[in-house]
Amino acid sequence: MKADSKKQNIEAESSALEQSSLGLSALRFKLKIGYDGKRAANNQTGLGNYSRSLIEHLAQQFPENQYFVYTPKIKEKLHKLPLFSRSNVHLELPQKGSSKLLWRSSGIKKQLVKDRLDLFHGLSHEIPFGLPKTGIKSIVTMHDLIFLRLPQYYKLIDRLLYKFKSQYACKHADRIIAISEKTKQDIVELYQIDPNRIDVVYQSCDDSFKVEANSDSKAKVAQTYQLPEKYILNVGTIEGRKNLLQLVRALPTVDPTYQLVVIGRPTAYAKLVEQEINKLGLTERVIFLKNVPFSDLPAIYQMASLFVLPSYYEGFGIPIIEALYSQVPVIAATGSCLEEAGGPHSKYVSPDDVNALANTINQVLADEKLQADMKTKGLQYVQRFNNDTVNEQLMNCYLKTLAS
Numbered sequence: 001m002k003a004d005s006k007k008q009n010i011e012a013e014s015s016a017l018e019q020s021s022l023g024l025s026a027l028r029f030k031l032k033i034g035y036d037g038k039r040a041a042n043n044q045t046g047l048g049n050y051s052r053s054l055i056e057h058l059a060q061q062f063p064e065n066q067y068f069v070y071t072p073k074i075k076e077k078l079h080k081l082p083l084f085s086r087s088n089v090h091l092e093l094p095q096k097g098s099s100k101l102l103w104r105s106s107g108i109k110k111q112l113v114k115d116r117l118d119l120f121h122g123l124s125h126e127i128p129f130g131l132p133k134t135g136i137k138s139i140v141t142m143h144d145l146i147f148l149r150l151p152q153y154y155k156l157i158d159r160l161l162y163k164f165k166s167q168y169a170c171k172h173a174d175r176i177i178a179i180s181e182k183t184k185q186d187i188v189e190l191y192q193i194d195p196n197r198i199d200v201v202y203q204s205c206d207d208s209f210k211v212e213a214n215s216d217s218k219a220k221v222a223q224t225y226q227l228p229e230k231y232i233l234n235v236g237t238i239e240g241r242k243n244l245l246q247l248v249r250a251l252p253t254v255d256p257t258y259q260l261v262v263i264g265r266p267t268a269y270a271k272l273v274e275q276e277i278n279k280l281g282l283t284e285r286v287i288f289l290k291n292v293p294f295s296d297l298p299a300i301y302q303m304a305s306l307f308v309l310p311s312y313y314e315g316f317g318i319p320i321i322e323a324l325y326s327q328v329p330v331i332a333a334t335g336s337c338l339e340e341a342g343g344p345h346s347k348y349v350s351p352d353d354v355n356a357l358a359n360t361i362n363q364v365l366a367d368e369k370l371q372a373d374m375k376t377k378g379l380q381y382v383q384r385f386n387n388d389t390v391n392e393q394l395m396n397c398y399l400k401t402l403a404s
Contacts (some may be wrong), residue, residue: 030064033398034092034117034136037069038104039124041078041091044294045265047143048078050203050318051123054394056083057204057387062395068092068115070108072100105165109134119398126165127173137401140169141177141201144315145186146241153241167191175401177201177394179316182337199400201393202340204385205318206294209325213299221299225289228259232361233304233328235263235297235319236311238270243310243333243351245269248276250358251285255365258305260286263297301326305371306364309338312351317341324382329364329374331357343381345374 040051059067069084070092078084084091092111094103108128112120113136120131122140131138147154147162154162170176170191176198178184184198213221221227232254236242244262251260266288277286292300301307307323313336320341323330332338333351342348347364349356364370383389 030066031118031398031402032066032068032116033058034068034070034112034115034120036104036120036122036124036126037071037091040069040083041071041074044075044078047124049206050143052078052081052083053204053206053387054123055089056086057391058394059083059086059089061388061391063088066090068117070104070111072103105129112136119402121398122169122173125162125169127169129168132172132174137404138173139175139177139397139401140173141179142166142170142183142187143179144183144313145190146313146315148190149186150241150313153239174404175199175397177397179203180337180340182340183315199393199397201397202385202390203316203318203321204387204390205321205325207387208295208298209301209322211298213302218299218303221296222303224296225292225300226287227261227300227303228287230257230305231259231261231287231303232306232308233261233263233301233323234308235301235322236309237267238262238264238273239267240269241312243312244273245276246310246351246354246357247308248273248280248282248286249354250361251282252280253355253358254361256285258365259284261289261300261304262286263289263292263300297322298326301328304328306331306361308357308361309333310349310351310357311336311338314338314341320346321382321385324378327375327379329371330378331360331364343378345377345381347374 035055037051039047040055042048055067055069065088067089069089072094083089094100095111098107106129109131113134117136120127120136120138125140125142127138127140147159151159170187170193176187178187178198178200179202181200184200187193187198188195234244234247238244277283301322307328308331309317309319310333312333315337317338320330320332320338330342330346332342332346332348334348335351339348347360349360
């Protein structure tokens with residue numbers, strides 16, 4: 001199909017969609033959509049999970065399209081995932097003679113043109129330099145600008161590189177996807193981007209958190225990690241921005257029948273946390289779980305009494321989504337986007353107010369009716385992040401970009 005004709009069809013379909021109650025599932029044109037797949041093919045957490053989940057669910061919900069995943073390399077373990085064996089998902093590695101070092105940022109353009117893509121989606125803050133000159137429409141997902149909001153947590157060279165790539169992408173991509181309203185506000189303020197070019201499309205979490213683990217699975221997981229009967233859960237990289245230190249400092253005045261279970265990759269900040277635990281005599285109350293397989297996480301969440309994330313700044317807060325789907329009450333910090341993730345029935349405190357954090361934890365733990373209300377209403381709220389809803393929003397963004 002010629003480019004002009006294809007664009008006319010997309011415009012017609014997009015217009016019809018706005019006036020129809022049938023939804024995107026009624027659309028049956030074929031698109032070739034490419035993705036920056038480095039994270040999807042190599043990262044087993046964070047942005048890797050986000051990238052794989054996005055591509056896989058779009059490929060399932062809109063199977064008429066072809067999805068191209070471009071990556072300079074791929075981990076063997078991830079290569080075996082069902083995603084990369086789907087007939088409408090194509091793994092694209094550098095062609096022979098291409099420089100892998102500069103391929104993602106520049107050399108990839110030749111392959112994108114050769115594959116005759118309709119749209120390229122940069123899944124993590126960047127698009128290839130010079131992509132607009134190829135005539136291929138582009139979208140970039142911006143997860144956060146934390147490196148500008150909290151520069152003290154990043155090395156200077158990293159901040160400069162992140163800013164250079166992300167600012168270029170925001171200036172030159174046809175549209176921008178922000179994963180929260182807070183991230184959208186940051187893009188507008190810090191990069192002076194027209195807000196009309198930005199769509200907020202939230203994230204979901206892995207489907208395993210949306211299904212209750214059976215009693216045998218829970219018992220096995222509890223025994224494997226020697227989990228206490230009653231515990232508060234914290235999940236995330238153990239780094240200064242995540243503010244685990246504040247949660248540890250709140251623990252001495254929290255109901256002593258509850259222990260704290262922490263899951264996350266340690267950084268140098270973890271030593272400060274350990275020192276505080278020793279200083280406060282909490283070694284018996286804080287449990288660090290290491291090398292936890294992703295498959296065990298849903299059961300660990302579901303057996304928790306409370307989930308607490310006192311982070312100073314987040315792009316969105318996937319662990320909160322995981323907790324709400326697991327029907328666990330949530331307490332999080334004010335100041336970034338965590339209220340968007342947790343909704344109106346979770347509790348929020350200043351990340352610097354240790355007394356408010358301890359009091360709020362005790363308030364929730366002492367009130368079974370409040371817990372039940374937070375679980376029920378939290379589960380209702382989190383349905384807005386279901387994959388079907390997110391996928392339709394993404395496809396709407398794609399159509400809007402192609403029709404522009």
